[in-house]
Amino acid sequence: MPELAEPRFLDERVAHWAATKPVDEAITYLSRTWTWSQFDDRVRRMAGALTARGIGRGDVVGFLDKNHPACVEVTLAAGSLGAATTIVNFRLAGEEVEYVLNDCGAKVLFVGEEFVATVESIRDRLPGVSEVIEVKPEGGDEYEAVLAAATPAERAADLHTDDTVVVMYSSGTTGRPKGVTISHANLIAHTVNAFDEWPFRDGDKNLVSMPLFHVGGTSYMQFGLYNGAASYMTRDIDGAALAGGILAGCNRTFLVPAVLATVLQAGPDAVALFGALKTFSYGASPMPLPLLREALKAWPETDFIQVYGLTEVCGVATRLGPDDHRGDNQDRLVSAGKPINGVEVRIVDPDTLDDVEVGKQGEIWFRTKQLMKGYHNKPEATAEAVTPDGWFRTGDIGRLDEDGYLFVEDRIKDMIITGGENVYSIEVERILAEHPAVVEVAVFGVPDERWGEAVKAVVALQEETPETELIGWARERLAAYKCPKTVDVVEALPRNPTGKILKRDLRQQYWEGRERATV
Missing domain, CATH: 3.40.50.12780 (ANL, N-terminal domain)
Incomplete structure (x- = not known):
C-alpha cells in the first residue's frame, strides 16, 4: 500500500x-x-x-x-x-x-x-x-x-468526508448538554495540524489516559493511529496507571494540570519516573504558574506543550511550545501561545462585532477546517455560535499581543472549568433551584490550587438547610464534578435594576488580586 x-x-x-x-x-x-x-x-x-x-x-x-x-x-x-x-x-x-x-x-x-x-x-x-x-x-x-x-x-x-463520525456532548448554556457533531474531515484536520512540529518518531509510544468522552482523549488518541505509533491506554487517570504506561515505554502524553500536580506531590520516585517523557502536553484548564515552574524545574529534559481550544474545534486551536516554556519572556507562560497551522484567530468586540486593536480585550473567534459541523439538532444554537462566513464565536474573552500570542483572560459564557471538565453554572443552578428550601441561587467558579476552579454556590433560603443537604441533593442528580464543593447562604442575591443576578459582584471577593489565567 x-x-x-x-x-x-x-x-x-x-x-x-x-x-x-x-x-x-x-x-x-x-x-x-x-x-x-x-x-x-x-x-x-x-x-x-x-x-x-x-x-x-x-x-x-x-x-x-x-x-x-x-x-x-x-x-x-x-x-x-x-x-x-x-x-x-x-x-x-x-x-x-x-x-x-x-x-x-x-x-x-x-x-x-x-x-x-x-x-x-x-x-x-x-x-x-x-x-x-x-x-x-x-x-x-x-x-x-x-x-x-x-x-x-x-x-x-x-x-463522505463530511459525514459525522463523533458526537461529543458539551454542557449547554440552557441547562442541557449540546451534541457537538464532528466529521472525518474535522478530526483529520485537527490531527494533521495540532502537533505538526512534534511528529511521533520510531519507538515513540503514546500514553492515552484522558477520558475518551473528552476531545483530550478521543482527539489525542488519533495522533498514535495517524503516525503508526503504539498506544498504551489506561482505564483511569491515577498514579499507578500512569506509572505503568511510562514503565511500558510511553514517552508522549496529554494530561490536565491537576494530574501533574498529583505527580509532583507523589515524591521523588514518581518525579524521576515521569522524567522519561519526551513531550508533556497539557490543557483543558489553566496551569497555575507556581505548578508550571515547579514542573519545568523537575523535568528539565521534557518538552512542555500547552494547548488551548474547545470541543467545537476538535480540541487544539492554539499552542505554546517548548521554546516559549523555557525562554526568557516568562510573561508568555500565562499565554495560550499562537494559533496552530490551519487556524485563523480574531479578537472581536462582542457588541460591535468589529476587530479590536492589538492588546485590547474582546471575544476570541476561530476559523478552521477543524470546526464542527454544528450542534446536533440545534440549528439556532449553531447559528449563534458560527457566523455565515465560518467564524466560531468561542465565548471566551482574550487579547493578542504584538507578537501574535493569545492570552485567554475570562469567559463570556457562564462556564466553570474544573480539572479539565466544563461545567455550566446554569445546569447546576437548575438542579439546586428545585430544592424546596432554595429561593434563589447563583453558581460560579472560585480559585482552586489543584483543580484550577471549584464549583461554588451562593443561595438564599426560605428555611434553614445544611450545606451538606444541598450538596447531597445535587450529587443525586448530577455528575460529581458538577456539584458545588461549598455553599454560602445569603439573605438575598445582588441584582441590577433589571433584576439580573450580579455574579460578577459575587465572584469578585474570591478572584480579587488573581489572574484567571494563572489560578
Whole structure:
C-alpha cells in the first residue's frame, strides 16, 4: 500500500499500518495487546456487526464506559459506515445519560459492566436503543462474542468526508448538554495540524489516559493511529496507571494540570519516573504558574506543550511550545501561545462585532477546517455560535499581543472549568433551584490550587438547610464534578435594576488580586 499523504477517513491509517507493519504493537490495554493487523481486523469485524444490526449512514451508536479500546474500535467501525458514535460521559447521572442517548438518537449502546445498572435504571426510557451490548475491561464478554461472530465489512462505498463520525456532548448554556457533531474531515484536520512540529518518531509510544468522552482523549488518541505509533491506554487517570504506561515505554502524553500536580506531590520516585517523557502536553484548564515552574524545574529534559481550544474545534486551536516554556519572556507562560497551522484567530468586540486593536480585550473567534459541523439538532444554537462566513464565536474573552500570542483572560459564557471538565453554572443552578428550601441561587467558579476552579454556590433560603443537604441533593442528580464543593447562604442575591443576578459582584471577593489565567 502506498504511503498516505493525508487520509480522508479515520480508519484509513489503521488499514495502512496493518498492511505495512502487521505484527507491530498497535494498542496495549491492561493485560492485552493488539497488533496493527489484529486491531484492523477487529475494526472490520465491528463494522460487520453494526451492519448486521442495521447501522448505516446517518445512524448513531452510543458508548458508555471508562477508557477502553473497544470505544476506538466502535468509533472507527461506525465511522467507516457513515455512522457516528456518541461517547457518553461515564460520570453523568442516570437522568443525564438518558437525555444524551435520546437526544443523539443512539440505536445500539455499548456499556461497560460498571455502568450496566445505570442503563438498566433508565432502559424503559430509551425507546430508540434496540440493543445493549456489555463490555468488560479484560474481555470474555458479550462484546468479544459479537466480534467473533461477525463477518468483516469494508468501508461503505458512499462514505463522505463530511459525514459525522463523533458526537461529543458539551454542557449547554440552557441547562442541557449540546451534541457537538464532528466529521472525518474535522478530526483529520485537527490531527494533521495540532502537533505538526512534534511528529511521533520510531519507538515513540503514546500514553492515552484522558477520558475518551473528552476531545483530550478521543482527539489525542488519533495522533498514535495517524503516525503508526503504539498506544498504551489506561482505564483511569491515577498514579499507578500512569506509572505503568511510562514503565511500558510511553514517552508522549496529554494530561490536565491537576494530574501533574498529583505527580509532583507523589515524591521523588514518581518525579524521576515521569522524567522519561519526551513531550508533556497539557490543557483543558489553566496551569497555575507556581505548578508550571515547579514542573519545568523537575523535568528539565521534557518538552512542555500547552494547548488551548474547545470541543467545537476538535480540541487544539492554539499552542505554546517548548521554546516559549523555557525562554526568557516568562510573561508568555500565562499565554495560550499562537494559533496552530490551519487556524485563523480574531479578537472581536462582542457588541460591535468589529476587530479590536492589538492588546485590547474582546471575544476570541476561530476559523478552521477543524470546526464542527454544528450542534446536533440545534440549528439556532449553531447559528449563534458560527457566523455565515465560518467564524466560531468561542465565548471566551482574550487579547493578542504584538507578537501574535493569545492570552485567554475570562469567559463570556457562564462556564466553570474544573480539572479539565466544563461545567455550566446554569445546569447546576437548575438542579439546586428545585430544592424546596432554595429561593434563589447563583453558581460560579472560585480559585482552586489543584483543580484550577471549584464549583461554588451562593443561595438564599426560605428555611434553614445544611450545606451538606444541598450538596447531597445535587450529587443525586448530577455528575460529581458538577456539584458545588461549598455553599454560602445569603439573605438575598445582588441584582441590577433589571433584576439580573450580579455574579460578577459575587465572584469578585474570591478572584480579587488573581489572574484567571494563572489560578
